[in-house]
Amino acid sequence: MSLVQLESFVAVAEEAHVGRAARRLHVSQPPLTRRIRGLEDDLGTPLFERTPRGMRLLPSGQRLLPRARAILDAIEAARTAVHDPPALNDDS
Amino acid sequence: MSLVQLESFVAVAEEAHVGRAARRLHVSQPPLTRRIRGLEDDLGTPLFERTPRGMRLLPSGQRLLPRARAILDAIEAARTAVHDPPALNDDS
């Protein structure tokens, strides 16, 4: 599992469409297909149902989605925290 | 920033020693040195002080450590959640 895979998963889940997610991520479709497949392989379970209209989240994917978002948010928060020393307490 | 970098960071922080962390991660020292350096470059700030005895966390690294652990834990939790459907509620 990688952060790139999680980011790709969230984009595809939100767009329900590999093509649109690819444009949003500024990447072509094939890498995105492979990232999703790689994540599914890593987890050992499919996350989407492939329909002729696009991608539909399976229950496994629905369970993953909020956690994936939280992890990506935590990454951003960590990035910020490294740079921002906590404000000094007036009492100290 | 990658999960491999975060995992490497936690190991080096806990061991305060690249060599020991490398053995723990079943990797040789140079890749680990490079991972830490890559993380520092990505964040734009050093995380460790290099001493002749080993590695010592800087304040920036001290702020990162608990967040890195939380993120890695969240990854494991997500991995589990994908496979484990929530227990059915008796009331439902």
Added chain:
DNA sequence: CATGCTTACGGATCACGTAACCATG
């Protein structure tokens, strides 16, 4: 036959391990 996901494939980039290097006490 239009749409949309996937596979093939060639090329670039990344990441490893061995070996050599450098700094400190």
Added chain:
DNA sequence: CATGGTTACGTGATCCGTAAGCATG
């Protein structure tokens, strides 16, 4: 001079984009 982190370097793995393939309504 022992210890421990880093740099050099060659090789194998990974990942991308273009192009071709395939399935569905």
